[in-house]
Amino acid sequence: MNNPAFQPLVLASASPRRRELLDQIGVWHEVAPVAIDETPVEGEAPDLYVLRMAREKALMCQQHWHDTDRLFLGADTTLVVDGRIMGKPDSGAEARAMLARLSGREHQVMSGVALAGPRAVRERVVSSRVRLRPLATSEIDNYVATGEPLDKAGAFGVQGRGAALVAELTGSYTAVVGLPLEAVTDLLYQVDQPVHHWWVAADE
Template identity: 55%
Template structure:
C-alpha cells in the first residue's frame, strides 16, 4: 500500500476536472476556489480574457498560503466570440448549433503564483465538431452534462461523439493543459516526481 502523495500546491478552482487532471499526473492539490468577476471586458480578446482570469485566480488563491497556487480558465471561442456556460436549454442549443459542423478554438490559460512570481501561459486547441442534429442536442441537454460547461459541451463526456477532429491539447479542452502546466509548476519548484 503506497502512502498518499503530499499536497504540493493550491488549486484556486472549484473544477473537479482540474483537480482530477492534476491527480492524473501525481499531484495532490489543496482545493480553494476563489470568487472573481468573470465578465469579459468590452472588446477584450479571448486570449487576454482567459489569461486575466487565470492570473486573478492564482493571485487571489495565493493570498494566505506559501504553497504555489494554480489558477486556470477555459473559453470556447467561435469566430472571435467567447461562448460562456449555457444559462438554459435554449442557450445551449444556440451554442451547439453554432458549433455544429464547424471548427472553433478552446483557449485554456494557466497561471501559477510561487517563488518565481506569477508565471502564465495560454494554450489554444482547434476543435472541429461534426454536424449535430437538433434532436441530439436536446438529448445531450437532457443528460445534464452541458449545464456548467463552456460552450455547452464536455469533450471528456458524451460530447466526445461530436468531435470529428482535434488539433492541440486534449487535456486543455478538458480544463488544464498537462504538459504546459507541468512545465510552469516545475519552474515554481513543484515536480510531478517528488523525491
C-alpha cells in the first residue's frame, strides 16, 4: 500500500470471524490481540459493558504499538437475556442449560466497537434481536456434541451450525457474528478513512 494515509487498520482481536468480516469489505488490517479482564462491573448495563470492553481493547492495543498514528479497532459482543449478560459456557452441561433457556425465546445481541486514533476514541454499540426455534433435547445435545457452543456467548453461533437453530434475526447480521460492519464503516468515515479508499489505495 503506497498511500501512507491508508495504513492497515490494527485489529485488537484474534477472532477469525472479525478478520473475515474486515476482509469482506476490503479493509486492510493487521492483528494484535490483547488480553483484558472481561468481568462485568456489578450492575453494569450490557450496552455499557460491551462499549467498555471494546474501548479497553483498542486503547491497550494502541498503548503497546510502536506507531500511534495508526487506527486501532476493538470489539466485543455479548448475548443478553432478561436484561442480564450471558457469557460463554464453562462446560457442555452449562451449554445445554443455556440453549434450553434460549429455546423458543427472543434475546438481544449487543456488539460494541471502538476506534482509537491519534486524537480520540470513537465508539458505537449495535443491538440486534435473535429468536431461536423451540429446540428438542436431542437437538441441543447433538449441537453441544459438535463443540461449537463452547467458545460462543450464549452457547451458539449464528455463523456456524447454530444458524439452523435461528427462527428470526432482526438487526445486524454481522453484529451478531461479532463485528457490526455498518458501525465500523461509519466510524472510519468519521476519521476521514472511508472504506472505499482501501479498495484503490494499493495502486496510488
